[in-house]
Amino acid sequence: MKNTIKAITVLTLIASMASSFADGPGWTLESNVKNLVVVATGGINVQLSPGLSGCTSQSGYGETYASIYPDHPGLNAMHSNLLAAKMSGKKVKLYLFDNKCKAVEMILID
Numbered sequence: 001m002k003n004t005i006k007a008i009t010v011l012t013l014i015a016s017m018a019s020s021f022a023d024g025p026g027w028t029l030e031s032n033v034k035n036l037v038v039v040a041t042g043g044i045n046v047q048l049s050p051g052l053s054g055c056t057s058q059s060g061y062g063e064t065y066a067s068i069y070p071d072h073p074g075l076n077a078m079h080s081n082l083l084a085a086k087m088s089g090k091k092v093k094l095y096l097f098d099n100k101c102k103a104v105e106m107i108l109i110d
Contacts (some may be wrong), residue, residue: 024096028052028066030109031093033086036079037061042070044079046103057100066094066101074105081108095108 013069031048039059047065057065068078085092085108095105 015019021067024055024099026095026096028092028094030091032089032091033082035065035084036082037065037078042075043072044068044075044082046082052101054099065095068102072104074107078091078103078106081106084108098103104109 028048029049029050031050033046034049034051035047038060039061041058043058045057045059045061045065045067050065053063055063055065055067057063058067058069068075071076075082082092084090091109093107093109094103096102097104101108
């Protein structure tokens with residue numbers, strides 16, 4: 001019984017140390033928009049809190065930025081919603097298409 005409790009405790013600690021986001025593919029957890037960057041190609045990089053890691057962002061902004069590329073058909077809508085979330089303090093979830101953190105969908109959390 002004592003070993004079972006220790007094992008559960010260790011697993012709980014490991015789970016709590018894990019990232020609170022998906023580095024892709026998949027949905028991030030509910031996050032705040034920390035920074036938005038409109039890059040030279042017309043795409044957008046977004047930095048969330050809790051942060052991402054291991055991303056390959058467009059225009060070299062680093063591994064903590066997800067990217068919405070300029071050819072995305074919903075670029076303007078996503079940009080507007082990300083700005084609204086940043087200004088209002090509302091949370092968002094991004095769907096990351098791949099492990100490079102290419103954002104292709106988003107949810108503005110009520």
